[in-house]
Amino acid sequence: MTAPLVEVHDLxxxxxxRGLFAAPFKPAVNGVTLSLPAGSTLGLxxxxxxxxxxxxxxxxxxxxxxxxxxxxxxxxxxAIDGPALRRARHSIGFVAQNPFLSLSPRLTIAQxxxxxxxxxxxxxxxxxxxxxxxxxxRCGLPANFLPLRASELSGGQxxxxxxxxxxxxxxxxxxxxxxxxxxxxxxxxQILNLLLDLKADSGLSMLFVxxxxxxxxxxxxxxxxxxxxxxxxxxxTERVMADPAQAYTRELIGFxxxx
Amino acid sequence: xxxxxxxxxSAVTLLEIQGLSVTIPSxxxxxxxxxxxxxxxxxxxxxxxxxxxxxGKTMTGMxxxxxxxxxxxxxxxxxxxxxxxxxxxxxxxxxxxxxxISQDPAAALNPVLTIGRQMDDVLRTxxxxxxxxxxxxxxxxxxxxxxxxxPQLMKRYPHQLSGGMQQRVVIAQALATGxxxxxxxEPTTALDVTVGAQVLALLRKLVVDRGLTVLMITHDMxxxxxxxxxxxxLYAGLSVETGPASAILTHPRHPYAAALLAALPDAAPRGxxxxxxxxxxxxxxxxxxxxxxxxxxxxxxxxxxxxxxPARGAGNHRxxxxxxxxxx
Numbered sequence: 125m126t127a128p129l130v131e132v133h134d135l136x137x138x139x140x141x142r143g144l145f146a147a148p149f150k151p152a153v154n155g156v157t158l159s160l161p162a163g164s165t166l167g168l169x170x171x172x173x174x175x176x177x178x179x180x181x182x183x184x185x186x187x188x189x190x191x192x193x194x195x196x197x198x199x200x201x202x203a204i205d206g207p208a209l210r211r212a213r214h215s216i217g218f219v220a221q222n223p224f225l226s227l228s229p230r231l232t233i234a235q236x237x238x239x240x241x242x243x244x245x246x247x248x249x250x251x252x253x254x255x256x257x258x259x260x261x262r263c264g265l266p267a268n269f270l271p272l273r274a275s276e277l278s279g280g281q282x283x284x285x286x287x288x289x290x291x292x293x294x295x296x297x298x299x300x301x302x303x304x305x306x307x308x309x310x311x312x313x314q315i316l317n318l319l320l321d322l323k324a325d326s327g328l329s330m331l332f333v334x335x336x337x338x339x340x341x342x343x344x345x346x347x348x349x350x351x352x353x354x355x356x357x358x359x360x361t362e363r364v365m366a367d368p369a370q371a372y373t374r375e376l377i378g379f380x381x382x383x
Numbered sequence: 384x385x386x387x388x389x390x391x392x393s394a395v396t397l398l399e400i401q402g403l404s405v406t407i408p409s410x411x412x413x414x415x416x417x418x419x420x421x422x423x424x425x426x427x428x429x430x431x432x433x434x435x436x437x438x439g440k441t442m443t444g445m446x447x448x449x450x451x452x453x454x455x456x457x458x459x460x461x462x463x464x465x466x467x468x469x470x471x472x473x474x475x476x477x478x479x480x481x482x483x484i485s486q487d488p489a490a491a492l493n494p495v496l497t498i499g500r501q502m503d504d505v506l507r508t509x510x511x512x513x514x515x516x517x518x519x520x521x522x523x524x525x526x527x528x529x530x531x532x533x534p535q536l537m538k539r540y541p542h543q544l545s546g547g548m549q550q551r552v553v554i555a556q557a558l559a560t561g562x563x564x565x566x567x568x569e570p571t572t573a574l575d576v577t578v579g580a581q582v583l584a585l586l587r588k589l590v591v592d593r594g595l596t597v598l599m600i601t602h603d604m605x606x607x608x609x610x611x612x613x614x615x616x617l618y619a620g621l622s623v624e625t626g627p628a629s630a631i632l633t634h635p636r637h638p639y640a641a642a643l644l645a646a647l648p649d650a651a652p653r654g655x656x657x658x659x660x661x662x663x664x665x666x667x668x669x670x671x672x673x674x675x676x677x678x679x680x681x682x683x684x685x686x687x688x689x690x691x692x693p694a695r696g697a698g699n700h701r702x703x704x705x706x707x708x709x710x711x
Binding site: 171172278279308309310311312313314316317320321335336337338339341342343361362372375376379 | 435436546575576577578579580602604605609642643646647648649651653654655656657658659660663
């Protein structure tokens with residue numbers, strides 16, 4: 125077992141209630157502990173209100189954490205602040221659910237892929253152009269897509285672009301929030317294949333958040349099922365799929381088609 | 384009119400469509416949203432209409448509701464509901480015999496009116512009963528969709544309800560019209576998996592208890608497996624395979640249906656590449672020569688590009704393909 129890339133211990137995220145005397149909200153994330161070994165994929169499964177998005181936001185440092193620790197590559201991820209945090213964020217890439225909402229309609233694909241590089245301080249030029257074309261081809265799109273805009277792409281092509289953008293700064297961790305939910309089944313298969321290839325080629329670590337257990341079970345070594353802020357089940361994918369310990373997990377697996 | 388059912392026996396046909404097409408004029412030439420769809424739905428069944436984006440599944444539902452845009456040209460060789468030709472009167476059946484359950488219940492309900500008022504709007508349009516009688520009917524219908532404490536619920540606004548509860552209200556409204564044929568357009572896509580499963584179970588219960596018939600428009604094979612008796616697979620505005628849901632899910636005959644099932648994440652062992660379908664659906668402005676799936680088909684033959692595929696199969700399971708045997 126390789127050393128964990130991400131370690132979360134007893135994490136609590138709670139949103140502020142409105143009003144001075146209002147009762148505090150129940151924690152959105154209630155004491156979650158997880159460990160993601162480098163090069164592996166963790167599937168985080170949960171329905172609305174399970175806390176999966178709040179956990180994700182805490183990992184991305186977008187919401188404050190009430191208590192608990194997060195370490196990334198052995199460092200205290202919650203202690204980093206200011207300009208150091210800005211630099212440290214390069215080590216996490218993020219892919220959102222709807223590529224048409226996360227890609228600017230105004231920019232060309234080349235500009236979209238250049239943005240993270242320019243934000244890091246890279247100088248525009250021939251080298252950057254080559255890097256962008258390489259990024260795109262790694263994600264299965266030829267260079268003739270570079271002058272196009274997102275509105276000219278299909279859903280699957282647009283999601284490939286947003287994966288390419290997430291990989292632009294060579295992150296150690298790729299966080300995917302429902303990356304295939306907005307896509308057709310045949311396109312979903314293409315994106316899952318791309319993620320499998322990236323995993324095999326570059327040993328990328330992934331945190332894959334979804335409500336669809338069957339989709340993530342195809343990629344992930346480990347599954348974690350959340351409900352109402354707490355982890356209800358965690359384990360190796362094969363074990364969870366074959367022998368779910370919780371009735372709730374069984375319900376998620378049991379729906380629909382049998383094989 | 385009779386049509387085949389799952390059990391092989393014949394049952395009373397509620398809806399019979401042959402050669403339905405919907406064409407929409409555009410600057411780029413006519414858009415063929417639906418090219419040619421055949422559909423035969425028996426009374427009392429849940430019939431899945433399976434397809435990916437742009438295959439014409441929603442437009443087929445809209446044509447049945449008489450809700451296609453005014454400038455769209457709708458044509459069909461046969462379009463009969465309960466034995467009556469409705470080619471010019473589909474809109475008259477809407478809200479009387481045919482009702483729609485849409486994908487997003489929050490958008491289907493009016494945010495500024497109470498549930499009770501919105502139920503009453505439907506009941507008032509469809510009956511001349513007294514206000515008290517209508518209120519009692521509304522409560523009974525809400526209770527029939529599995530909503531607890533229906534009298535209290537009548538005073539609530541849609542935003543105070545969860546997505547699953549909202550969808551139950553929409554189903555109660557559909558029942559309030561007295562319709563016996565429901566067109567459910569992706570009714571569980573906006574819901575959580577477990578809540579969606581409960582809504583599907585409710586639809587099944589209503590079909591049994593009230594003798595309803597449901598056209599279930601979906602892209603989700605799990606929904607087909609969970610609730611559909613029979614199903615029709617659409618590709619590029621064409622119905623390419625129709626048969627018992629279990630047969631389509633386990634032994635699909637059309638290469639597209641087979642490819643769609645092989646692309647599901649649980650079709651391959653973990654970590655192995657999935658059989659993604661290469662290429663894209665033909666643009667709806669394009670005229671198709673030969674088989675619509677031929678540019679992407681793994682079992683393509685020379686004649687597939689030039690000749691329209693013949694209808695194969697018999698009885699309750701039919702498909703369009705040049706292959707004499709079955710899908711690869």
